[in-house]
Amino acid sequence: GQQVMQIPQYQHVQEGEDFTTYCNSSTTLSNIQWYKQRPGGHPVFLIQLVKSGEVKKQKRLTFQFGEAKKNSSLHITATQTTDVGTYFCAAPTGGGNKLTFGTGTQLKVEL
Amino acid sequence: DAGVIQSPRHEVTEMGQEVTLRCKPISGHNSLFWYRQTMMRGLELLIYFNNNVPIDDSGMPEDRFSAKMPNASFSTLKIQPSEPRDSAVYFCASRENPGGPQHFGDGTRLSIL
Numbered sequence: 775g776q777q778v779m780q781i782p783q784y785q786h787v788q789e790g791e792d793f794t795t796y797c798n799s800s801t802t803l804s805n806i807q808w809y810k811q812r813p814g815g816h817p818v819f820l821i822q823l824v825k826s827g828e829v830k831k832q833k834r835l836t837f838q839f840g841e842a843k844k845n846s847s848l849h850i851t852a853t854q855t856t857d858v859g860t861y862f863c864a865a866p867t868g869g870g871n872k873l874t875f876g877t878g879t880q881l882k883v884e885l
Numbered sequence: 886d887a888g889v890i891q892s893p894r895h896e897v898t899e900m901g902q903e904v905t906l907r908c909k910p911i912s913g914h915n916s917l918f919w920y921r922q923t924m925m926r927g928l929e930l931l932i933y934f935n936n937n938v939p940i941d942d943s944g945m946p947e948d949r950f951s952a953k954m955p956n957a958s959f960s961t962l963k964i965q966p967s968e969p970r971d972s973a974v975y976f977c978a979s980r981e982n983p984g985g986p987q988h989f990g991d992g993t994r995l996s997i998l
Contacts, residue, residue, distance in 0.1 A: 807986060816976055817928070819986035862928065868941055870984050872918070875928040 778865050780876040788884055793850040795879035797863035804866055806846045807873065808837060812859040817875075820848075853883045887911070889990035891977050897996045903965040906993045909958055910979030918987060919952055919962050920976040928976075934960065967997045 779798050787793050797806065805824040809817040821830055823839035823846060830837045834857075836849045850857055860880045864873040890909040898904060910917045918933040932942040934954045942952070949968070954960040964971055974994050978987040 805984065816989040816992050817978075817987075819988065822986065866984060871916070871935070872930055872933055872941060873987065874930075877927055 778863060778874050778876040780861075780863060780879050782879055783877065784880045784882070786882045786884060787853050789855060790852050793853050793857070793881055795848050795861050795863075795881075797846045797848075797876050799844050799865055802843050804843075804870060806839060807864045808846075808848055809862045809864060809875075810859050811862065811878075815859070817862060850881075853881070855883050855885065857881060858883050889977055889979050889988055891975075891990035891993055893993055894991060895994045895996075897998065898967060899998050900968050901966045902997075903963065904967045904971075904995060904997075906962040906975050906977075906995070908960045908962070908977030908990060910960070910977070911981070911988055912958065914979035914981045914988070916980040916983070917954060917960050918978040918980070919960070920978065920989075922974045922976060922992075923972075931962070969997045971995065972997050 777800050781796050785793055805822055807822045808820040810820055811817045821837050823837055826843050827841045828839040834851045838847045846863055848861055860878045862878045863876040867874045889911055892907045916935050919931040920928050921931055922928045929944055931944045932952045933940055937954045937957055950964055952962045972995055974992045976989050976992045978989045980987045
């Protein structure tokens, strides 16, 4: 079945440093979604990318969908302690009816 | 608006016991998903429903697991008999439109002793 891999698995940064997580699929995707899960919390939807090469921004977060629609990235500029959590990408499978979640990148931000 | 509501939030029980997890999706959402999250296996889809009908249960690990959705506002995930390896966080999520975002509940943290 379809696999969605994310790197890195873990990232420790100092507050103010930038952070990037990458998501790679073995197949071409119709779209990709990103979720954030705070420690002890539940995944929360952040954004969906649909178009090839699409770039979307949410304040300090920049999301990008690759030209071939097989990869995506999330970049956080000047991390803050509130950015702590695990970031998941998720790709539609089963005819688009369900999502396959990536392995996630756990971000820790130190003061 | 109320989000997805799951109960109980925590469950600790002995192996062999029956466990029932409950979920109330967001009103108007047509799809409901049950996930299991562990450190080793990450976030796994167990089963999902469209309009109260089970569509794909290929993620259900064993016959000990069963799920029902008797109406649009309620679903259950049952484990009988439970085993220690079933210990995990179980999430329920609902979705309004195909391909759209999923909204997760707070989860049930299940520990089987």
